[in-house]
Amino acid sequence: MVVKGTLIHTPVLGEVETIKHALVTIDDSGQISSIRSPGTASYDEEIIAASSAGQLFELGANQYLLPGLVDLHIHAPQWPQVGTALHLPLYDWLQQCTFPLEAKYDDLGFARQNYESLVDNLLANGTTTATCYGTIHLEATKLLAEICLDRGQRAVIGKIAMDNRQECPDFYRDKSTTSGLDGTRALIEHIRNLPGNEDGRVLPAVTPRFIPGCTDEMLEGLGSIADEYNCHVQTHCSESDWEHDYVIERHGVNDTQSLDRFQLLTDKTVLAHSNLISDEDMSTIKTRASGIAHCPLSNVYFSNAVFPARRALDRGLKVGLGTDISGGPSPSILHNCQASVNSSRMLEEGVDPTVRRGERGTPNSRIDYLEAFWMATVGGAETLGLKVGRFEEGYSFDAMVIDRNVADTNLQGLDDFQSGEDALQKIIYNAERRNIANVWVQGRMVKGS
Amino acid sequence: MVVKGTLIHTPVLGEVETIKHALVTIDDSGQISSIRSPGTASYDEEIIAASSAGQLFELGANQYLLPGLVDLHIHAPQWPQVGTALHLPLYDWLQQCTFPLEAKYDDLGFARQNYESLVDNLLANGTTTATCYGTIHLEATKLLAEICLDRGQRAVIGKIAMDNRQECPDFYRDKSTTSGLDGTRALIEHIRNLPGNEDGRVLPAVTPRFIPGCTDEMLEGLGSIADEYNCHVQTHCSESDWEHDYVIERHGVNDTQSLDRFQLLTDKTVLAHSNLISDEDMSTIKTRASGIAHCPLSNVYFSNAVFPARRALDRGLKVGLGTDISGGPSPSILHNCQASVNSSRMLEEGVDPTVRRGERGTPNSRIDYLEAFWMATVGGAETLGLKVGRFEEGYSFDAMVIDRNVADTNLQGLDDFQSGEDALQKIIYNAERRNIANVWVQGRMVKGS
Structure with missing residues (x-):
């Protein structure tokens, strides 16, 4: 052609x-x-x-x-609630809406209907590469991979791992650490051996939901699997104050350093959000050649600060964009291009009108539409190590x-x-x-x- | 029906x-x-x-x-450049793009083509009431009013007044204070006497561009005209640090107080932006029963802080939304609903990740989609004194x-x-x-x- x-x-x-x-x-x-x-x-x-x-x-x-656009962060099962429930606080959003919704993917009919709809909608929005978290369910996540392959959606997909009884509800949690690890392996094997997937159109990812959701045993096991299979890794990193502080409390270090200890920072790792990473974290991420999924629209709702995209780009980090369906209200990476420009300018100018001029913002934080589109295409592709964008x-x-x-x-x-x-x-x-x-x-x- | x-x-x-x-x-x-x-x-x-x-x-x-949606702030002549040039600094944006574009409306053919396109696009986006600044040109602004009436667009329209040689370029400025005032009167008379406009579908507004663009003589004259005709008033108010500080330098007070001295704060006044207004200003605005056109998308580009919508609403001020075409990139008030929620949350949370939790934001600043839609409809209508929304x-x-x-x-x-x-x-x-x-x-x- x-x-x-x-x-x-x-x-x-x-x-x-x-x-x-x-x-x-x-x-x-x-x-x-x-x-x-x-x-x-x-x-x-x-x-x-x-x-x-x-x-x-x-x-x-x-x-x-x-x-085509590269979306580095999608919670595939949350598609039915996109554009709603964003007025709720995080705890209510998770407990009342999101975990109960994800739990429903035990039902493969429900999963098929919503995953087919998601993929059709991503493609219609110009998203040619979709990086997706599934649910804890192996079968539904296999189905997601099959639907992507069938529909022609380039994708990176993981079965979500979350086994920590302290932080995950009884109704929605890996039954055990072992079953979570086994399911992760099984998904990788399944995706790699899917008929028609010889060119690796759909790729598997090790997917700890986030450190609070996983036991150390799970994190350690997932790090080993990522190493053994040399596959992608995706997880959340220093997204919000609560989460960031939780990890410091539990592991004595920031998310980045903790993930690194568990061998989860590789050149195939996508770190979602990363709003609160330190300069040291940025250095570590760069050394490991991991990349960041900047989710500017979702960050408005569930993070507590703006991801400093300009700083990360200036330091040579790999940064792409994510919709974070449904923490973000839109399935469109173009919308997130706009939002990345907007949030960078608000970081540069500051937001509080009662603060004096000159003391209000963080100079040299802005990006413009060119950097935004680069992140939406090349930056996302480089993060995933794909020759697209x-x-x-x-x-x-x-x-x-x-x-x-x-x-x-x-x-x-x-x-x-x-x-x-x-x-x-x-x-x-x-x-x-x-x-x-x-x-x-x-x-x-x-x-x- | x-x-x-x-x-x-x-x-x-x-x-x-x-x-x-x-x-x-x-x-x-x-x-x-x-x-x-x-x-x-x-x-x-x-x-x-x-x-x-x-x-x-x-x-x-x-x-x-x-x-239907109420747009409280549109620069009608800027429609052709909507969605472009937003990477430029304000000075370049004005001098290289905006003033030269507005100057072209001396040509009625150019004006007709672009104003027809604007009105068709506003209606298609659900904007039933459009509050518009025209250009300095009387004839083109008359034409805008006629096009609105013809197309069925409810509108408030003003010939822009800008006669200050220090701040307005030679190629785009009222020829004299007198001609600016005469043109303002002539537009009011023209709109009020338009055949088919007996029900006041299209209303005239006294429209000083902003204080820096006008001499004191002009502001005084416009205040008298607003009083004489009991018509709407629209102007910019404390939009950015530069503009806010300029007015303090020249008049010794904030925009709000200065406008009040010139009799420009009435119950038919729409103050665009108003990001940097003080508590005293809010009280004055409330006393005068004036309203605010909150333009959250445009503010990202040309203001230096977030308008504290929650605070203004809590104090009982009238607040509606404006696209601020083309300082804002979208003709859609629904997009500005989203943006008003987003900017309020970013004001509440703060934006700088290097600032400690608890010191980062301004508590109780958020609004949600319900307040946003209220502003987009009822708030805009109340600001204009119209029984719509x-x-x-x-x-x-x-x-x-x-x-x-x-x-x-x-x-x-x-x-x-x-x-x-x-x-x-x-x-x-x-x-x-x-x-x-x-x-x-x-x-x-x-x-x-």
């Missing part, structure tokens, strides 16, 4: 590259085999050949080819078409803007789900026609 | 009222003449009568009747239908939620423009069929 159109991406942090009338050639395995600009060798020939073979996909006016030879063709030719849209007036910068900024602020006309994962079209 | 369906509104701050299968009867003038619940007197007869007269508009499953006998029928039966929508799963609270929260977080199926202003359908 050859896709022809105006291409916009952010391969380098803080920069945008635009190629008008680009020609992206995708091989049978879904990898990008070449990217040509008008005027380069065999540009015209390639168009003619693809066209006569019926393999040319041509974007129209007011359409833009962008990389940009258009480059040898990378997978995970992409979307943004279309402003749809009726009833707020994505207006792009005609008036000459640059890819303007178009990208406007897309981040004003594109809605309907403006995502086509989505491909590994060259397979999963939205549009 | 009789509209039948599930009605959700927030007539009382912090509370939601839901009436399933409500029957709203609207008279020929577009006023609500009755609201009936199932089982009340003549409920069934009313349905039969309306139905046989072909005057029954019946909502389907998964549709909700909500009040809720469903009540004698109020104008300004309303919208939220529909989750559209394809490709994030507004999912409302079926699972029993309460109007859940539905409203989900609508605020997940409804997109396409979910607004129908919009009415004063009983006239302006979107949908």
Whole structure:
């Protein structure tokens, strides 16, 4: 397949590259085999050949080819309650809503219905890579992996591990440490051996919910499994004051250092939130080549401070974005692009009007739409170690078409803007789900026609 | 006309009222003449009568009747740059983008094209009342009023006044104080005498851009005009550190007190932003019965702190929401509902993770979706002194239908939620423009069929 159109991406942090009338050639395995600009060798020939073979996909006016979005943090079972219950305090939110909801995934019919809906909705929002926590249930989490594979959703998926009787309710907890560890192994084996998953479209992850939810024995066992299988790891890290202080109390160190002791910080680890990490934590995370899932919308509701994205990026950490469904109210990574810009500016300016000018904020904290989109694509991909998130030879063709030719849209007036910068900024602020006309994962079209 | 369906509104701050299968009867003038619940007197007869007269508009499953949204702060000429240029510092944003753009409205063809587009887009986003600054140009601002009237947009509109040579560029400034005042009068007269505007669908406003943009002579003249015509007043108030400090430097007092001296604080005044107002300012604003246009998205970009909405509401001030197109990136008041919740929580929690727990935020600052929607409807209406924003006998029928039966929508799963609270929260977080199926202003359908 050859896709022809105006291409916009952010391969380098803080920069945008635009190629008008680009020609992206995708091989049978879904990898990008070449990217040509008008005027380069065999540009015209390639168009003619693809066209006569019926393999040319041509974007129209007011359409833009962008990389697909990478969501680094999704609680898959919480999809049915997205956009609700956010007025509740954390304790009520967990005990009254979230744990009872997750417990229902013991029912595979319930799981199928909601996981299919989730995956369809993620793809429709341009999320080509979904990093998901499942529930404690092995079978339902296997099903989630199968649905992702079937629907063409690139995904990293883990069975959640939570065995600590002190912090997890009786009705929703791994039966024992052993069963949690066994289930984790079983899921890894299942995903790696799924028919059709030879190219690793769906990948398994070791998934301690968070330190408070796990016994030391569980954490230790999960660290060993991550090492043994060399698979991804995902967990929460220093998300809120309560959680952060709990870990200091229990282990005498911050989450980062504790996770490191349990061998849970690897170059395949995704640390969700990480709002309260120290400079030392940042150094450790960088040394281990782990990455951070910045969840700016969810942080408004369940963290107690803003994640200092600018500082982390300046220090060279890998940072991507997460929706944190349903701690965050939106399934859209574009919404989280906006929110990451907003929260960084609020960190820089400060928020309290009664504090004097000059004492109110944290200077040099802001990011703008370019860094936000980089996190949403390249940063997420680098965190997971996947060759997606940009258009480059040898990378997978995970992409979307943004279309402003749809009726009833707020994505207006792009005609008036000459640059890819303007178009990208406007897309981040004003594109809605309907403006995502086509989505491909590994060259397979999963939205549009 | 009789509209039948599930009605959700927030007539009382912090509370939601839901009436399933409500029957709203609207008279020929577009006023609500009755609201009936199932089982009340003549409920069934009313349905039969309306139905046989072909005057029954019946909502389907998964549709909700909500009040139309009130936008208290729009820079109408800035519509073409919405969603762009927000990475620029204020000075560059004004000098390179905004003033040159506003200056173009000297051209009535340009004005017509963009103002028609703006009004169509506001209505499509459910904004039934639009409070607009025009440009310095009388003719273009007259045109904006005519377009609003023609399209059925309820509006409050002012010719912007800015005559201060120290702060306004040569290419975009009232030619003289006198011409600015004359233009203001002429616009008021024009709007009040527009054929078809007998019911005051479009109202004029005295509109000093902000104190720095105006000479004292201009402010004094505008205060007199506001008094003489008993019309609305709109201006910016203590928006940012620069502007706030400028006024203290020039007038020795805060914006609020300065505006009060010029007779510009009336019960028809809309003060945009007001982030940095003091307790004394709040008292003055309350005494004068003026209202505040809280613009939470724009504040992220061009203010330096969060407007303390909770404090203002607790003190009984009138507060509504504004998009502040194009200082804010979105034409949607629903987006600003979300943003008002988010910024209030960030004010309460604080933002800087290096500050110790307990010292980080401003307790009791949060609002939730209920207060946000109240501001978006009732608060805005009360600020303007209009009988809209809720469903009540004698109020104008300004309303919208939220529909989750559209394809490709994030507004999912409302079926699972029993309460109007859940539905409203989900609508605020997940409804997109396409979910607004129908919009009415004063009983006239302006979107949908």
